[in-house]
Structure formats: structure tokens, C-alpha cells
Amino acid sequence: MAMSQLAEKPMPAPTPEPRVRVENLRIAFPRPDAPPLEVLSGISLDVADGEFVAVVGPSGSGKSTILRAICGLLKPAGGEVRVDGRPVSDPPPEVGFMFQKDALLPWLTVTQNIRVGAELSGMSKAEQETRIPALIRLLRLDGFEDAYPKQLSGGMRQRASLGRLLAYNPSLMLMDEPFGALDYQTKIVMGRELLRIWEAERRAIIFVTHDIEEAVALADRVVVFSARPARIVADYRVDLPRPRDLRAMRGDPAFVHLTESIWSDLALPA
Template identity: 75%
Template sequence: MALMANVNRADRMPMSPTPQPAQSPRAELRDLRISFPLPDMSTLEVISGISMTVAEGEFVAVVGPSGSGKSTILRALCGLLEPSGGSVLVDGKPVSGPPPGVGFMFQKDALLPWRTVAGNIRIGAELGGVPGDRREERVASLIKLLRLDGFENAWPRQLSGGMRQRVSLGRLLAYQPSLMLMDEPFGALDYQTKIAMGKELLSVWEAERRAIIFVTHDIEEAVALADRVLVFSARPARIIADYKVMLPRPRHMRSMRGDPAFTRLTEAIWSDLALPE
């Protein structure tokens, strides 16, 4: 079994920006700074000079304390939030509005209650410009991939939480994004359903190989899913560690919990999050 890199604290800090990969990055933040005005005319600094890259097909997880700006960087990447300083790039181009080829998946599934399972997934194909004669083929293939066979004509109210999230993931994939931004998509699910959804996501990612930025509070989930795990400090956020996960794929989330390398890495990240300001 391949082992992860040494995780001694001396090797982690001080932290320098992640080197740019050989190929052009799918997403890039350069010295990103974000502040929000407060009613007393002061400002709240949320992001403090973050630089990071995400390569084509790379799965990057982001962990950190609540309120540390993890979700904020996703909003900046999809053009919903203008930075106070620094640069946000997708496919090498500065982001000044919603960029093409970027899909967002939230913790809440936000399915349209008046559309069936197939209809909700079809929305992604419509927004993504999939030609009309290919939409049904795309929808059908995603229904099979996400194990929703037999529920094509079901309404969202008839589905479990995990099934609703699979439909939401199907809608995102139908859009055919080159970059998937996922903001705690499984955070509201029970443990068993979360494990099942993680398995589904890995299956889809291994088949589609889209670049993913996955925000989560669950350190074990981050290590089990990702190629890299970025650790954010408390607000104002900076990157305090960037781990390359060397665990072999395919990964089975339940069995990984007893793996010594998995345990060492999760404990190292817990240690990072316990560091004083």
C-alpha cells in the first residue's frame, strides 16, 4: 500500500502556496482576499491571502473551522462574490460573473417539486446546452449510473434524503461541468447514507474525472474521497496545510477506517485544526 508523505508538523509549516501543476489548472486562486462591511462601518476579514490551484480531474477537499471561509471561496469561484483583492481564475480566465462549465451542488438538494426525477436531472442537460436529441440518452445514463432505475417518474416528495441527493448530483453531472463545486453536499445526511453517497460520488468521479472542490466539516470524509486535503485556519482564513492523499484507489470508505495511513492523516489534520491562532 502506498503511504502518505511524512506529516510531522515541522514539514507542514510554514506554509507556502501550492505549486502550479504542469498542466494549466482548472481553477486557481491568487492571493485571494475577501472582506465584508459591517454596520459599524468596520470590515470583517474572512479570507486572508489564499493561493491554491486545482488541476484537471483533481479531487480537492477543503476542511476548517466553522466560519473560516470554506464556502466563501466556492462563491468566489462561481462568480457570486467579488473578491476584495487578489485573483480568481477558471480555465486561466479571470472570473467576473458565472463562468461557463462550473457547476454548484449545495447541502440542500433544491429539487423542483413539480418535476420528476428524470425531469430534475434533465434541467442540467438543458442548462448545459446538451443537444435535444442527446438529452434523454444523457439522463438515462445518469439514472443508471446513480442507481435510480425505476424511480424516473417519481416526485421528489416520494424520495429519501439520500435519493434526493443522488438526483441533485445527477442534475449537476447532466450539466457536464468541467469544475464541480460541492458545499457540504452530504452534511445533512445520516452516517450510513453519507457513506453510501460518498461511494456513489467516487464511482461517478472515477467514471467522469471532473475537477472537484469539496467543502466538508468531516475530516474522515475528506481523506476518504480526495486526492488532496487543504486545511483552513480560523477566520481570517489562510491555508495552514496541504496534504496529498496517497491512499490507493478505488477506496472503500468503511474499510479505510482501520487503515494506519488513513488514521495518521486524519489525526494530523485534527492536530492542525487544534493549533492556536
């Protein structure tokens, strides 16, 4: 073959680095007078930029543990976590965490709580003056800018907490059962709000939940953990059309089939 022909051959496009890569991750906790308690056993998982991944599994299976490993709060006994191609040894600045409890500072207003995230991100004062009001509108908290957490409903507190996370401007959002403490109706509303915001912002999300219907309604993929020591027993692509509404989806045969399959994987009664 002539050299000119070789030169004209197109090079393959580079494979984009996943936002998160977990490779053969093992987490074990030391115990006095007993062998270490193995929680995660050989977990491997990729999450692409802008992808919404839900993690479900039995109680105590290590769902929250993997979030803490990804954000550098736990050191692995084996394997590796990479965020944006870099090994995680300390909390990466591009990762934000949202817990089940809103954890708002009670002495600060909604605006001030959201400003905490903006200041931690290094956002300039000029940028804050534009970004914070935009987030308040996005979160539908107009009129409550100067309200304190005790003056807000549970759903509004979670929205304010989400606003603080978005103001921090992470490229990866780790969410540990953020709606688990809410009543059913508020959880449905918050799920719908999260999807609306995610579709506007398109951050990568890893979302831990016990609620299988919530996982299927929200995510692009649902990853199923086994009982401890956890391994991945299934990884479902959710091809249901967006936008999604949990109430409307419940009668969809594809939705029902997927939720029943996940229940079966968990070896729990449907």
C-alpha cells in the same frame, strides 16, 4: 554552438493550466459602523483538471466563501480567481454548484429535474434522450425516473441533484457539504457513490466538508483552513490507494495518521 545544434534542442513541454487558480485571494464583507469583516486572507490554491480537492476548517472559516468566489458570486477585495485560465468576474458556464440541500424542484420528476441541467447546458434534445437515461443508470436511480422528490429518500434526492449537476456538464464541480444533512450510513453510501461517479466522469471537484474522515476518504488532496480570517495552514496529498471505502479504511495506519494530523492542524481535540 552551431545553429543546427540549437535547432535540434527540444523545447520544454508547456505547463498545463490548472482548472482553477486562486492567487492571494482576499474576501471581506462590509459592516455598518465597523471595519469590514475579513473572511479570507491571502488564499492561493491550484486545482488540476480531474483532481478531487477537499477543503476543511473550523466553522465560519470561509470554506463556503471560497466556493462562492470561485463561481463568481462574490467579488474579491484582493487577489484573483481564474478558471481555465480566464479571470472570474461573473459565474463561469463551465462551473457547477451543489449545495447541502438538494434543491430539487418538487413539481418535477427525477427525469425532469435532471433534464433541467441538460437544458441549461444547451444539450440538444437528441443528446438528452441518450444522456439522461445513462445518468439515471449511473446514479442507480433506475425505476425512479418518474418519482417526485417527496417520494425519494434523502440519499436518492442527493443522487438526483448530482444527476442534474452532471447533466449540466461542468468541467468543475463545487460541492458545499452536499452530504452534511444525511445520516451517517447514508453519507457513507453517498461518498462511495460520488467516488464511483467521479472515477467514471473525472471532473475536477472542490468539496467542502466538516467531516475530516470524509475528506480523507474521498479526496486526492485535503486543504486545511485556519480560523477566520482564513489562510491555508496545510495541504495534504492523500496517497491512499483507490478504490476507497471509509469503513474499510478506518483501521489503516496511514488513514489514522493523516486524520490525526489534520485534527492537530485545526487545533481541535481529536
